[in-house]
Structures are given as structure tokens and as C-alpha cells.
Amino acid sequence: MNTSNEMNNRTITIKRTFNAPISLVWEAWTQSEHIAKWWSPKGIKTIVVTHDFKVGGKWKYIMPMPNGQEFIAEGEYTEIIEFEKIVSTANFKPMTEGVEIHSLFRPNGDKTVFTFHVVHPTEEYKIQQEKMGIMNGWGSVFERLDALLKNK
Template identity: 30%
Template sequence: MTGAERETRADPATADREIVISRVIDAPRELVFGAFTEVRHLSRWWGPEGFTTTTRSFEFREGGAWDFVLHGPDGTDYQEWITWTEIVPPERIALLHGESRDDPNAFESVLTFTPDGAATRIVMRTLFPTRELRDEAVEKYHAVEGGRQTLGSLAAYVTDLARKEAEG
């Protein structure tokens, strides 16, 4: 774990269905939040290391959706669908994430963005419908490490944006 990551506890009532990952990113909260609002940003950092993203459609608003394919480094394509359920700029984003619009195994994620001095603390809290689905995500798809890598990619992307803004 790097110095930029911190452990955050799961809610005891849902701990067996939940994954919680956090990171402190050296960039202002508005910039970190903004990296989620436009596909031109998301496509640059979304996903674990070695993955790329192809967007089919994107509408960042409550009730809007992001339909995309996540391409794994081994050539495997993962059909993905995110529906934004709550957007409170620049504090919070809630979403439902599955393989398609009506995926019965879709999981909920809530991202919170909190100022931490000049930096931003992002907490990604993901709640699965069942413990078995959470365990499958952790064991088969390496969800914890993938989540850490995704937040690492976000951190690198927005830190670079912040540096470019400061220079220019």
C-alpha cells in the first residue's frame, strides 16, 4: 500500500458484501470529480493497469448511462454498463454497474470526494447484491487490486492535469 492509500472500514451491516477502497490524490477536489464527468477524461484512466475502454454511449446525469467495453490486456472484452443514480458535484457520485442495463447481478458504488488539504480523498464504496457475488469479484476478477489500480490511474491522470493547469 502506498502512502497515498488509506484503509477505510466497511459498514458492519454490509461488510460481507462490500469492498471499500480509498486514496488521497494530489489534486483539487473539483478536478478529481471532473475526471468522471466527461468521456474524454474517463477513457484516459478508467480500469486496471493494461486495460483500455471503448465507449458506445455516455450521458453523465442522474438517470444517464455509460455503455462501454473494457478491453483486457489478454484480449478479453468485458461488456459494461453504468447508470448514474446520484450526482452531487463535487462531493458524491452514486452508480449502478453491471454488464447491461437490466443485469440482476449489478452492484452499487458510491464515490465520495473530500478535500484533504490541497489534495482530495476519494473513497469508493461498492456494495454487491450477495456475499457470493462480492467473493467472485474479489477472487475471479481481482476487484480489490483492480480498484486500487483504477484509483492509481485516476491519481496519475488528474495529477498530470493539475500540473499542466499550474504551468499554463
């Protein structure tokens, strides 16, 4: 089996171009005070509990939901290449667990080309997540990031 194809079959990818320099997009992704402003869907607050931005460092964000429940996002950084790539394990409880997220950054003049991969343990789990609306959820989050970058 081709490992690349197998990984592609387990991966959801979102691509965007942000109208901001890579240094600003990187800052928004790596500094907790910025993450708190965009990491959740519109109307939901993000509380940064832990953000140890280094390989082996852990992160945990809590998003209180309108119904009183908490949505917990947490993981561990496994690879960081400044201004290029952030890889992390990730759990988004209670909806998604055991995934890996790859955030890739590429400068394009004064803009940033951003590619976001969510790698699932199995193709079946990926399909389940697609049906649950993962694209809409992350799309909303990245709209908030885009708005934050425009205001910087």
C-alpha cells in the same frame, strides 16, 4: 438485523487520497474524455460508448482485451451530488454484475480524499469478488487515475 452492518458485509471499500483539488478529481470522474484515459487497468484501452452524466443517465464503456474479447462496463446514475457523491448501478461483464458503486469525494486542502464502495447483492458474492481480485483490479485503475491527475 442492523441494515448498516448488513450493507457493510456486502461492501468492498477502497480509500485513497489524490494529490489534486476536488474540482480536478471530479472532472476526471465526470467527463468522458478523461474517463477514457484512466477507467481500465494499465495496458487496456477504454472506449466510452455512452456517458450521460445525470441522474437516470446511462453509461457504457468497452475495454477490448488482448485475447480479443471485450470487457463491458455499464450502469445508470442514481444519485449525483456535485463535488461530493456519485452513485450508480454497475455491471462489469463478464466478471461482475448487479452491483452498485458509490464514489465519495471530500476536499482536504489542495488534496481530495476519495472513498469508493462496491456494494454487492450478497455477502457471498462480495467474498467471491474479493477472491477474484477486485481490489487489485480497481487498485490498478485508481493508479491510472492518480497518474492522470499528476499530469494535469
